Amino acid sequence: MMKKDIKIMILKNGLLFGIMLFPWVGFAQKKTQEVEITTGQKDLVREGNDLYKKKNFVDAEVKYKKAIKENPTYAKANYNLGNAIYEQNRFKEAVPFYEVVTKTAKDESLKASSFHNLGNLSMKQKQYAKAIEAYKNSLRLNPKDEETRYNLALAQKLLKDQQKKDKNKDKNKDKNKDKNQDKNKDQNKDKNKDKNQDKDKDKDKDQNKDKNQDKNKDQNKDKNQDQKNKDQKKKQQQPRPNQLTKQQQKQLLEAMNKEENKTQKKVNAKKAKGRKLNQEKDW
Numbered sequence: 506m507m508k509k510d511i512k513i514m515i516l517k518n519g520l521l522f523g524i525m526l527f528p529w530v531g532f533a534q535k536k537t538q539e540v541e542i543t544t545g546q547k548d549l550v551r552e553g554n555d556l557y558k559k560k561n562f563v564d565a566e567v568k569y570k571k572a573i574k575e576n577p578t579y580a581k582a583n584y585n586l587g588n589a590i591y592e593q594n595r596f597k598e599a600v601p602f603y604e605v606v607t608k609t610a611k612d613e614s615l616k617a618s619s620f621h622n623l624g625n626l627s628m629k630q631k632q633y634a635k636a637i638e639a640y641k642n643s644l645r646l647n648p649k650d651e652e653t654r655y656n657l658a659l660a661q662k663l664l665k666d667q668q669k670k671d672k673n674k675d676k677n678k679d680k681n682k683d684k685n686q687d688k689n690k691d692q693n694k695d696k697n698k699d700k701n702q703d704k705d706k707d708k709d710k711d712q713n714k715d716k717n718q719d720k721n722k723d724q725n726k727d728k729n730q731d732q733k734n735k736d737q738k739k740k741q742q743q744p745r746p747n748q749l750t751k752q753q754q755k756q757l758l759e760a761m762n763k764e765e766n767k768t769q770k771k772v773n774a775k776k777a778k779g780r781k782l783n784q785e786k787d788w
Contacts, residue, residue, distance in 0.1 A: 546572045562592045580610035596626045617646035621653050633664035
């Protein structure tokens with residue numbers, strides 16, 4: 506069976522326009538020199554090939570696997586199995602079977618085809634560097650394969666474009682990083698400015714607080730002094746112990762005078778009572 510190849514369309518001046526993937530029509534058998542291959546194993550591969558031509562890739566896969574189970578190093582069975590799995594778009598699963606061929610097959614043409622298809626699978630996964638290496642290995646075995654040479658040139662171009670894109674991406678990333686750093690720097694600067702402003706505000710607030718405290722202290726001092734003076738004045742106005750006020754003295758004097766008058770009356774009364782009217786008769 507023939508390998509699948511990557512085809513491209515080219516615009517003028519060698520510019521890449523697009524990529525198309527399609528299998529070759531028909532499946533020409535590669536001439537290989539297998540050893541120790543039984544008739545039964547060959548029959549399984551033939552049956553698998555018939556199913557493959559009918560695009561019955563699932564049943565073809567089963568036939569190839571049976572052949573490989575009997576002979577794991579059967580290069581053609583591994584190669585065809587890789588193709589059947591490839592057609593089912595299970596690209597990663599196809600890789601090990603092509604690799605077996607590159608390591609065990611004695612037919613250089615079959616090995617070259619396996620390297621070519623490994624390159625195609627790498628292209629599917631955009632692993633262009635890996636694809637380039639696979640195509641080079643294929644060309645070392647089959648330098649006249651123009652399909653492989655063409656795919657190699659394509660892989661090299663795509664790798665270059667990818668590297669350029671990644672470089673620009675990293676450049677933009679660094680640019681954005683620097684931009685964000687400058688932004689963060691400005692934000693931190695503004696933050697520190699606000700912090701300093703708050704600090705100055707708190708300082709002014711503390712100064713005002715101290716000022717108000719001093720003012721309140723002075724006011725309280727004056728208030729206490731006023732209260733002290735008031736208390737002292739009041740104290741001066743209050744009579745001393747055993748000292749009568751003018752009102753009390755007046756009242757006391759009046760009381761004394763009254764009491765004296767009363768006493769005098771009593772004294773006078775006693776005198777009158779004690780005075781006998783003993784008139785002697787004149788006889």
